[in-house]
Amino acid sequence: DIVMTQSPDSLAVSLGERATINCKSSQSVLYSSNNKEYLAWYQQKPGQPAKLLIYWASTRESGVPDRFIGSGSGTDFTLTISSLQAEDVAVYYCQQYSVTPPTFGQGTKLEIK
Amino acid sequence: EVQLVESGGGLVQPGGSLRLSCVGFGFSFNPHYMDWVRQAPGKGLEWVGRVTNRDDSYTRHYAASVKGRFTISRDDLKNSLYLQMNSLRVEDTAVYYCARDGILGWGQGTLVTVSP
Numbered sequence: 001d002i003v004m005t006q007s008p009d010s011l012a013v014s015l016g017e018r019a020t021i022n023c024k025s026s027q028s029v030l031y032s033s034n035n036k037e038y039l040a041w042y043q044q045k046p047g048q049p050a051k052l053l054i055y056w057a058s059t060r061e062s063g064v065p066d067r068f069i070g071s072g073s074g075t076d077f078t079l080t081i082s083s084l085q086a087e088d089v090a091v092y093y094c095q096q097y098s099v100t101p102p103t104f105g106q107g108t109k110l111e112i113k
Numbered sequence: 114e115v116q117l118v119e120s121g122g123g124l125v126q127p128g129g130s131l132r133l134s135c136v137g138f139g140f141s142f143n144p145h146y147m148d149w150v151r152q153a154p155g156k157g158l159e160w161v162g163r164v165t166n167r168d169d170s171y172t173r174h175y176a177a178s179v180k181g182r183f184t185i186s187r188d189d190l191k192n193s194l195y196l197q198m199n200s201l202r203v204e205d206t207a208v209y210y211c212a213r214d215g216i217l218g219w220g221q222g223t224l225v226t227v228s229p
Contacts, residue, residue: 040216042158049210050158052218061218093158095215100174102148102215104158 002026002096006105012113019081021108023094028074031098038098041070041079043090044107050093054079086112115139115219117211122223129201133223135194135211143167146214147187147194151207151225158217161196161209179205201227
């Protein structure tokens with residue numbers, strides 16, 4: 001199985017500042033037949049289901065604000081929130097869906113400093 | 114708009130059974146792999162199992178923690194996915210979500226509580 005490791009486990013950022021969450025996979029999630037990175041990012045607020053933010057490593061889901069930016073390739077990926085808003089407080093998960101089983105990172109808790 | 118609606122959760126005693134259902138709206142099940150993913154209270158996301166598409170012979174895969182106890186099935190004509198859960202354990206307590214090609218985000222989940 002591909003192991004997904006996020007860093008840090010928790011993060012406190014001031015309002016309006018940049019937040020960066022890293023995700024490393026134990027092997028490449030690039031699918032060579034279509035040259036796509038099979039990497040997604042989710043946001044989960046307390047009591048709510050996980051919300052899809054980013055797929056194909058950098059494509060924002062419809063309706064997701066453009067302050068959420070996904071980047072990276074191969075085995076190293078980053079979710080950046082360019083200007084933190086109060087409503088961004090949540091746990092964030094990365095996930096690879098390139099092979100069975102799809103696997104998730106352990107989550108990063110984002111708080112306001 | 115893609116939507117997945119899970120149902121069938123509830124309270125069951127250890128050793129009991131439940132059958133979960135997931136209906137998809139806004140897309141056709143046919144070309145997609147379909148998964149079940151769960152989240153225990155206060156924990157992260159855990160993949161439970163997958164059924165591939167018709168082209169890949171509806172092959173089933175399971176997490177080691179549920180293999181031999183859970184069975185996934187699908188009905189593409191009804192755009193539906195199922196999870197038959199037998200020999201339930203306390204540690205199976207979780208919100209269960211269905212996912213398309215491994216990707217979550219279109220359903221609210223259904224809560225399964227296994228308790229004496």
